[in-house]
Amino acid sequence: MSKDFSTVVDDFQQDSGVSKAPRGPSFNLKRLITMRLPIMILVGIGLAIPLSIAAWILSPVKYTAVAQLRYSYVQPRILDTSNSNSARSVNYDKYVATEINTIRGNTILQRVAEDAKVREIPEVAKAVDKLAFLRGCLSVVSQGKSEVVQVMCSLKGRNEALLILESTINQYMEYSSGQDSMANFQRVSALTKERDKLESLLNETAANVAELEADMGGNPDSGPRDTEEDKEYQKALITAQEELSRVESEIGDLSEKTAQLSALQEQVAQSPSQRVFDFNVETQLNSDSRVSGIRQSLVAAESRFAQIQQGQREGSPQVNAEGKKLKSLRGEVARVEQQVRQEVLSSVRTGLEERLQDAEGRKEEAETRMAKFQKLLDDYQAQYMARAQENAQKLAQLEKLRTKELETRDTLSELRRQITDLQLEENAPARVTVQATPMVPPNPDVKQRLLLAVAAVAVSLGIGVAIGVLIELLDRNIRTPQDLSLVTSHQVIACIPHASEDKKLNSKDELPLVTADFPNSLAADEFRRVMARMLYPVDNAGEVRSLLVASPTLGDGKTTFACNLAVALEQANRRVLLVDLSSQRPSVEPRFNLKPAAGLVELLNGEGAPEDFIRRTAFENLGIIGPGLSGIDLAGRLGSREMEDFLEWADDHFDHTIIDSPPMLLMADAKMLAPNVDFVALVVGVKKSSAGMITRCIRDIEQLGGRILGVALNGVRSMRGGYMKNNQQLYYAYMERGPQQAYPGAVSGFDDDVPEIRVLDEAPEVVDRPASEVVLLSFEDEEGTPRR
DSSP states (O other): OOOOTTGGGGGTOOOGGGOOOOOOOOOOHHHHHHHHHHHHHHHHHHHHHHHHHHHHHHSOOBEEEEEEEEEOSSOOOSSOOHHHHHHHOOOHHHHHHHHHHHHTSHHHHHHHHTOHHHHTSHHHHHOSSHHHHHHHHEEEEEOTTSSEEEEEEEESSHHHHHHHHHHHHHHHHHHHHHHHHHHHHHHHHHHHHHHHHHHHHHHHHHHHHHHHHHHTTTOOOOOOOOOHHHHHHHHHHHHHHHHHHHHHHHHHHHHHHHHHHHHHHHHHHHOTTSOOOGGGHHHHHHHOHHHHHHHHHHHHHHHHHHHHHHHSOTTOHHHHHHHHHHHHHHHHHHHHHHHHHHHHHHHHHHHHHHHHHHHHHHHHHHHHHHHHHHHHHHHHHHHHHHHHHHHHHHHHHHHHHHHHHHHHHHHHHHHHHHHHHHHHGGGSOOSEEEEEEEEOOSSOBOHHHHHHHHHHHHHHHHHHHHHHHHHHHHOOBOOSHHHHHHHOSSOEEEEEEOTTTOTTTOOSSOOOOHHHHOTTSHHHHHHHHHHHHHHSOGGGOOOOOEEEEEOSSTTSOHHHHHHHHHHHHHHTTOOEEEEEOOSSSOOHHHHTTOOOOSOHHHHHTTSSOGGGGOEEOSSTTEEEEOOOSSOOOGGGTTTSHHHHHHHHHHHHHOSEEEEEOOOTTTOSHHHHHGGGSSEEEEEEETTTSBHHHHHHHHHHHHHTTOOEEEEEEEEEOOOTTOSHHHHHHHHHHHHTOOHHHHOTTOOTTOGGGOOOOOOOSOTHHHHTSOGGGOOOOOEEOTTOOEEO
16 A cells, blocks of 8 residues: 555654654745646736737737848958058957947938938838937847848838838948048048157157266266275174174073072072082082081981990980981081072172173173264265265166157157058048848748747746745645644644545535544544554553644644544544533534533532543443533633542543643633643644644643644645545555455355464474464565565
8 A cells, every 4th residue: 555644744754753853834846836836827828828919919010121231350451561450450349339339320310311212101200209210120230250230120011111221221331431531531630740749759859868968978877885984884883783792692691590590599598408500509519618517517426326326225315315416417507508509699690790780881882883883884875875866867867768769759650651551541442341232021020929929928927936936935824744744843643634535425524423434434544543643652652541632723623533533442442531621612512412411610610420421422432521511611620630630530440531622722721731631632724724823832732741642634635746646546445355356366155264364473383283274474574574
C-alpha cells in the first residue's frame, strides 16, 4: 500500500521523538502551483484572449518603406595620406549616432514638411504638429557590424510612406553635402588664422631665448659647492656627532648599572644573608679584615663547641652556654657581612654617579660643539642655495622657452600640411552615400500587431501569476499536512479526509460515526491510527489514559474526532469514558442519540457519585458524561479539586478518558484541563484555522505544562500533486480483494483443509513437524529486511 496520510509528511517533518524546530509559515512554490494554478490559468487566459484580440484590432495596418545609407568608416581621399588618416578621423560610432539624430532632427523634418508633395498627404495635412507626426513615422536604425544605416517610414498608405521616405533621403543628402562644403571652407579659414598666430608666437619666443642665453653668458652654472671651508665644517660636525654618540652610549650604560645597583641594595636590605656576586661585592667582602677576623672567631667557636659536645651530654649547662655564644657569633658574622656588603655597594654607587656626572658634562660639551658647526654649515649652505636657486630659475626659464619654441614649430608645420590637404580635398567623394533607394513591399507590415498581441498575452499571464501569488501570500489557513509541518514540530497523527472525498461515505456533510457505521472506510482507518498512537506512544511513555481533544476555533471537527476515537477504542475492547465540556453548545450526546441529562456540572457540585451521571450507549464499553442541565459555565470549576478527583476516578474505572472541549481561542476550558491530562490532541480543520491560531494554541498548552500527542488535520481534500485520491484507490482496492486474490493457490470448496498457521520462534522446531502442518511465513521488518 502506498503512503498513508500521516506518513506523507515525513518528507517535511521528523518523528516527534527527534523533533525539529518549526520554521513558521513560508512561501512554497509547489504549494502555489498545486493550489493556485487554476485561478492563475483562468485569469491569464481570461485576460489574454480579449487583450490580444484588442491589440490586433486596434493596431493599424501599416506599410513600411525602407532605404539604406552607407557611412564610410574613413573619409575617401584624393591624396595618399594613409599615415595620418587614423589620427584625423573622428570616432565612427559617435559620427553615425550624430547623423542619425540629424536625419530625425528638426532641420531635416522641417524641410520635408515644406515639400509640396508631402503637404498634400492627408495625414500630414491634418497633423497639428507636423514635425512630431513625421518623427513618429520615421525610424533610423544602425545595422550592427556594418557601415549601413536603415531609414524606414511606416504609414497606412503605401505610396504616402514611400513619398515621405524619398523626400527625407533627398533633403538629408542635400543638407549633408552642403554642410560638408561649408565645414571644409570654415576649417580652412580657421586653420589659416591659427597659422598666422603661431608664426607670430614663434618669432617672439626665439627672441626671448636669445636674450636669456646672452644674459647667462652661454654657460649657466650654480657655482662651486664643496670648498675647503665647507669640508672643515663637515669634518668637525662629524667628530662632534661621534663624540655625542659615545657619551650617550656611556650614559645609558652607567644609568643601567646604577639602576641595577639600587636593586641590589634593596635586595641586601631585605635578605642580609644572600650573597651578591655582581660588581665584585663578594670578592671585596672576602678581602675585608673585619669579615676575615670574625669568620676565624666563628670557626674557633664551632670547633670548641664540637669538642664540648663530645665530652658533655646533650642539654648540659656548658653545652647550652657554648651554643648560645655560637649562635650569637653567627648573628654577628651575618651582621658584619651585611654591613660590608652595603659599604661596598655604596662605594660602587658613588663611583658610578661620579662617572655619570662626568659623562653628562662631556655630552653637553659635544652638543654645544655640534650646534656650533651645524650653524656654520647651515649659513654656508643658505648662501650657496640662494646662488644656485637664482641660476636654476634662469635655466628652467630657458628650457621652457626652448620647449615652447620646438612645440610651436611642430604645430605650425602640422597646420600648414592640413591647410594644404583641405585645399586639395575639396573635390573628394562624399562620406555618406545612398546604398539602397527607397522601396515599399507589396504586403503591409504585421510585426507590430504580433508584438502587441504577444505583449498582451505576456501581461495577462503575469497578472494571473501575480493574483495567484497575492492570494497565496494572504491565505494563512491550513490546507495540507505540509502547511502544518511549517507551523509546528509536533507530528501529524492523522489526516482525516472530508466526507465528500471518501467514496464509502459519499456525503457533503460532516463525518458521521464512521468507526461504527463505516469501519472499513479510509476515514475510520485514520482514527485507528490515532488509537495506535495512544496505545503505543513514543518514548515508552505508556498508554495514554486521559486525552483532551482541543481545537483553535469553531468548525475544526474536534467533536467528531473525539466521538470516533472513543468508538474506535471501544471496538478494541477498551473501557472508554467520553466527557463533553461544552455547556453552551453540547454536541456529544446528540451524536449517540441521547437527550441532554444531568452531567459534569451536577457531578462537580456534589449532587451524586460519578456512576450516577454516566450515560450508557449502544456500545457496551463506552460511557458518556455530558456537560449537564444547569447551564452553568464549567470553566470556573475545571480547575477545582473535585475535577481532579473525577479524573483520578476515571483513570481507576476506565482504560481511557476522552474529553471534548470548547474551542481554545474562544473559551478557557481546554487550558484549564491541559495540565491535568496525559496528553492533548489538537484538531485543525482545513480552511478553518490559520497558522497563527495553531501556533498560539500550541504555545498556550506548552506554557501551561500540557503535553501534545500530535496534531490531526480534519477535512482534507484532494489536490493536484497530492496523494489522497491515489491513496483512497489503493486502500479500497486492497480492502476489496477476495479470498482468491488473497490466496492465489486456494481452491474453492477446500477451505477446511487450509493447514494450521503457527508462528514459530526458531527454525529447528519446524523441521520436526510434518510439511502439511507447517506454513512458512515471510515478511519484511520495519527496516525492509526479509524475515521468515
